[in-house]
Amino acid sequence: MKNVLVFGGTGHQGSAFVRALAAYNTPNVQYSIHVLARSQGGGGRSAALARLAGVKIVAAAHNYADEPAAAFEAAGFNKGEVDVVFNVQGYMSDEKDEAQGE
Secondary structure, eight states: OEEEEEETTTSHHHHHHHHHHHGGGSSSOOEEEEEEESOOOSSHHHHHHHTSTTEEEEEOOTTTTTOHHHHHHHTTOOTTOOSEEEEOOOSOOHHHHHHHHO
16 A cells, blocks of 8 residues: 655645545555645545545644644654655745745
């Protein structure tokens, strides 16, 4: 099974990615998809994504993109345990965009 960590998974691009990847999880889960979200609450996009096969919503601070190590820790991953990272970044300067991507 492949571990996937999704930054920005409840937005338009991220949720489309999660839904598309989760579609491959039926009938057998091939991807463990961990979606970082500000809320694990019972409503909205987080709840809809959580109902998909292989998707887990992970509560993360709003600034998780600025502190990626904290995001990986919140998702319960150790170094080397994540196979794929999908990272949707907001509108920002080129310098900050590059720093978050790295």
